[in-house]
Amino acid sequence: MIAVLAGGVGAARFLRGLMLEVEHQDITSIINTGDDTVLHGLHISPDLDTVTYTLAGAIDPKRGWGLENETWTAMNALSRYANILPNTSHAAPTWFNLGDKDLATHFYRTARLAEGATLSQVTNEIAQAWELALQLVPMTNDSVRTMITLAEDCAAGSAGSQISFQEYFVKHRHSVAVSAVAFVGSETAKPNGLDLLASADSILIAPSNPLVSIAPIRSLAGVDDVLCSRRDSVCAISPIVNGAALKGPADRLLTELGYEPSVVGVAKIYAPICGKLIIDNADAHLASAVEAQGMRCVVTDTIMKSPQVSAALARTALEESR
């Protein structure tokens, strides 16, 4: 069995490569739900959906999220209601775009949760509807919310105030300075997949944001303990290449939260729980600095511009973690 800790886009591409290498039923991915949100009464799980749609071959390849050949009729119609009320209302938010086809997934998830199903069950059913044979597991069935503390007064709020991850990431396009990240609810939330982490042959950490995609999973009780005890079987792929995130704010967040925006900063975050770090050829000169953190460092091509590159990367990660 192979366990993969995952965020959204980067993880989805990595999993697509892994699926070319091993039997799908041997893969279980534990996926971040810290950026789940409720909008219009609908339970939205962005990372779960990005992974599901990508692995089903239905993701919009340009946007990297949502379904291809999507329409936006409902969201466009919502603009009629957007200016009826003052800004104090959270109704009719049009900054979080939900495609018409995509809505069906949120409808199903919301209705199932309302009738008492767990998020694990629903995630499994949705994966089944998309004919996926690997196991997708939300990191917890309980509510954990990634909250971002603003470093300075800005359009998003005053310094020191907290906004939700989606407000940070989507509404403000991760353009505001951050002083802290918190995972509200993680103290009491029960993690999913701990047994699997304890027994898996390989544990891979996908090239996701270590501070807002992997950290929520690690914030759950017992996860870091298990990873630490399996450290030699844990292999991470750096999402930072040549000092920059391929997508998203990982580089800036590293700097803002006191880490070097480089594979060395990533190594420092993962060293306690992970024995091996895969970095890109572009960062080969930093391999010894990574190893100085007490990790084995593997240098290869990590930019997943094709399924073949993803597959080769997955193969390397598997070899290192076994």
Add this chain to the structure above:
Amino acid sequence: MIAVLAGGVGAARFLRGLMLEVEHQDITSIINTGDDTVLHGLHISPDLDTVTYTLAGAIDPKRGWGLENETWTAMNALSRYANILPNTSHAAPTWFNLGDKDLATHFYRTARLAEGATLSQVTNEIAQAWELALQLVPMTNDSVRTMITLAEDCAAGSAGSQISFQEYFVKHRHSVAVSAVAFVGSETAKPNGLDLLASADSILIAPSNPLVSIAPIRSLAGVDDVLCSRRDSVCAISPIVNGAALKGPADRLLTELGYEPSVVGVAKIYAPICGKLIIDNADAHLASAVEAQGMRCVVTDTIMKSPQVSAALARTALEESR
């Protein structure tokens, strides 16, 4: 001030006529919410929306419900999830069709209710978004659910069991026999618009189903008492013409619940609270039987095939109730 008790399609057409006759701000319509439902986590108010969309000139004229030039992308996409689970699940119901544009209204209502707004406030805001100047008032801000008891074993369930109004009306296309109708929650729900009913110059009962559209309003504490005390100012329009409902199951429901399926059956239901009944020319021969119930009977053209007919009907109703 003119108060209009209203259901869905028939009431909407009548109100459209009334709006041609009087200042819009002088009209307040108290609208049935007994057939409100929650689907996919969304709060849906079919009668409120039918009235709003019709008066805004945005209704689909062929269907009589929902928006014109509508698309059905979200509902079509939901079919992917419809067969994942056994019939015991209420998730992914595709029998209640929600258009993509229409969804925006449910999104807005659901989000506003979730942030603590009352259904009255939200209804008012939605009317404002559609630039309506008349007041649309949900019969209550509390939950009242019209429940239908099945008269015999059928596809909808076993004899004596209860189904929701929308299951009866939409899922089973009102084709199953009914033994009783109940308005669950009406004992404790607080009615809206009682003051208005007490002070209005005219009280009109739109040509809506007396047993499942007007009865839920009347089931609320105090409504029948006020109507009774204002009986001479209350004028109803029969939704039954020549023994049949123009739309919907009113005729069959009258029979099943022990009334004549005719204007006389309607008169018996309304006589305690309403001094005047307008019936169609086709039923002129029943005028004396209506008056035998203690009501003044007015015979005119009630089939609202044009706004002009609706307007003339409204004028007659106003004259009778003043």
